[in-house]
Each structure stands twice: as C-alpha cells, then as structure tokens.
Amino acid sequence: MEAMNRRALLGMAALVPLVAVVGCATGPGASTVEEGVRRLLTLSTERAFDRLMEPNGFYDSQVARIAVPQALAGNGGVLASLLNSSLVRNQMGIVLNQVAQDAARRATPVVLDHVRRMSLRDAVAVLRGGPTAATTLLQQDAGGAVLDVMLPEVSRGLRSDVIRTLSAAIAEKTGVDYAELGQTVAGQASDGIFRAIGREEAAIRADPRATRDPVLIALLGAGRG
Template identity: 45%
Template sequence: MTITAPITDRRTLLSGLALAPILALPGCASLPGFSLTEAIRELLTLSSQRAFALLLKPNGFYDSQVARIDLPPQLGGSGASSIVARVLLTGAFKTRLTKQVNSAAREGAERAAPLVADAIRSISIADAAAIVRGGPTAATDLLERAMGRSLVGAMFPGIDQGLRLADNAVVTEALRAATGIDFRGLVQDVSDRTHDSIYRAIAQEEAAIRANPRETGSPLLTAVFGLAR
C-alpha cells in the first residue's frame, strides 16, 4: 500500500529542500517566492513593535524582567556603599526613585521607537542567510551594530524631562553631596541603561519569534525561520 503525504506536508518538505542549499550559500539572500532580507526586516519590525508595546505601558520598564533599570551604584544600586544604602536609599524612598528612573526611561523610549523603525527599513543586510541561521538574537545584534549609540542622544531630552520630578533642591543636593553624581550625570547614566534595556527587550522578542514563528501568523516568517531551525 502506498501512503501519500498530505499536500500541505509535501509543500513544506519541498520548500525546506529548496531553502536548505540556499541557506548554505553565504551571499544568497532570496529564493523564489520570498526574500531572506525581507524576512529579517519583518522579524525586526515585529520584535521591536512587541518590545516597545510592552516598554511604553505604564511601569513598562519597571515591570520588565529584562528591561528594568537599576539605580546606578552612586544612587544605591548594585555595588552601592553601605553608607549610601543606609542613609539615603532605604525602603520606600529607594522604590520611588527606582520607579522614577524607569518612568524616565519610558519617556526616552518614546523618542527611540520611530528611530528604530526607520533604521529597520533602511538597514543594510550583507549576509541575510547568516542572520537567518544565526543565534536567537542575531538580527537584533545586527540592528544594534548598525545604529551604534545613536539612541542615547535621541533619548536624552526625554529622559531629562522624565527625571525632573525628582530634581528638587533637597533631593538633588543630598544625592550630589552623598554620591558625587550631578543631575546631568544621572540623565546620561539612565540614557545609557535605557539604550541597553531596549535592545534586550527586542532581543527577547526576536528569540521568542524564532522559537515559534508560526505564532506570528506571518507566512514569510513561518517559511524562513520555521525551516531554518
């Protein structure tokens, strides 16, 4: 008795056989019916949209396991001296300041989101096949390399504004006297940390999509990343 595979399974098998030799060629970025380059752009677009949708919620940074911003050591974060932690940043005050820092990060991320979207549309992808068969965050790593630290400067004004509620004379002078960090230094530190948090959030979404591309409902992502695993 001859058993015939369902049409959909045969199509998947044939697509996989067609894709395998192409992925093995470093310089090839397309095959009949779809483009590996466009698949990477779609992957980054969806990953960044999902990441920003979470980060831009109220308390989005603070509630995130990968994006929450800790206070710098000078303000009682990891590595803070026992004196700073005991005198300035105990209990409710430290929690309020941490939430303020993460709220400011959200203000910065609002400015970053359109820049990331523009970068994805114009990003140069020299070896799409290598990104497709790369690690779980290969596309995000490419995006971060392409953008450099450009998000930091773009986010600085938003983060500066977001931190102003904590910039009253008593708090600012107390922190400066106890830690040696001024307000501009705090804004710069939070901007740097926000930059890193954004890419961690995008990378997390990319890894999730690669692990289950069918969940996206995208035929392109399902075809490329489903068969490349």
C-alpha cells in the same frame, strides 16, 4: 582565493532554498530574504515597544528595568542614607523607570527607521544565527542613534522627577551629577530596549507560526533546517 570562492558558493547554495521557500509561500513578487529579516526585526521591535509602553512597562520588565545607579549614593551623606531606605529606593526606581519609559517613546520611530534602512549584506547568516542575531545587528546599527535621541529627554526627566521625589532642598545638598546620571540611565534604557527586542525575536524564532506571516514561517523554518 579557493577558500573565498568556496565560501561564496556555500553562501549561494544556502540562499537558494531559502528564496525558493519564500517564493512558494508568497507567489510572484516574493519577498527577498533581506525583507524577511526586516519583517522579523519590525515585528520584534513593535512587540517590544508595545510591552515597554504599558503602564510601568520598564519597571515590570525582567530585561529592561532600570537599576538605581550606585553613583547616586556615591558621595555618601544625606542621599546615601535616604537610599538605604527600601521605601525611598523603590520610589526612586519607579521614577527612573518612568523617566526611561517617557524617553523611549522618542526611540520607537528611530529604531523602526533603522530597520527599514539598515544594510543586510548577509541576511542568511542572520537568519541562521542565534536566537537574537538580528537584534544584535540592529543594536550595532541603531544603538548610538537611540542613545542620542533618548539622552536629552532622560536628562530633563531626571532634573524634574528626581528632585520632586527627594524634595528640592535635599537634592540641592547631595551634589547629584545629573549629566552622569543621565548618561547612566539613558545607557541602561537603550540596552534594555534592545534586550526587549531580542526577547521578542527569540520568541518569534521559537514559534514562527504564531506570527501568521508566511514569509517568516518559511524563512525561519528553513533557517533551522
């Protein structure tokens, strides 16, 4: 019991200077620490999706690019031979990343809605955590919903674009398991989205002044103290 009380007191003590700083930065009606975390996640999410929605956004991303699944060549035969060609493999990579990008458009409002509604029971710990602590919490909360909303779009895109890339005649002979492929690509895309958000969160934490948001500047500066 004493240990629990001690932790509670320490948590309250940590919260006081953070709230005080926010109050100084914004005046009456100051945002709460929870609102500060939401601002951090909202800005990180918006920046990440802006980058991913640029032409070839997924394909050009170091953290979100979709790799050609090994399962595509798992049965050997015609498709495995084709994928040994760097030209075909690169074309397939571009197609898969475009499919992921198209599906990710549906995920944007889902992620932002979860940011608005998510429970932040220990916002101070999030702010004082690692460079992607808020994103980790967001993925735990929204990851399943993002995958659910992307999977149908990924599956539709794969059935049309992959066949078009390989030609229908070849695709029919390869025995591609589109359900498995869809799960793989959607999973990669979902993870890539959160890695992209985490990268933006880390950048904001490293230079909060660049956001010109007084709440973020105050909170993140205090969190590093």
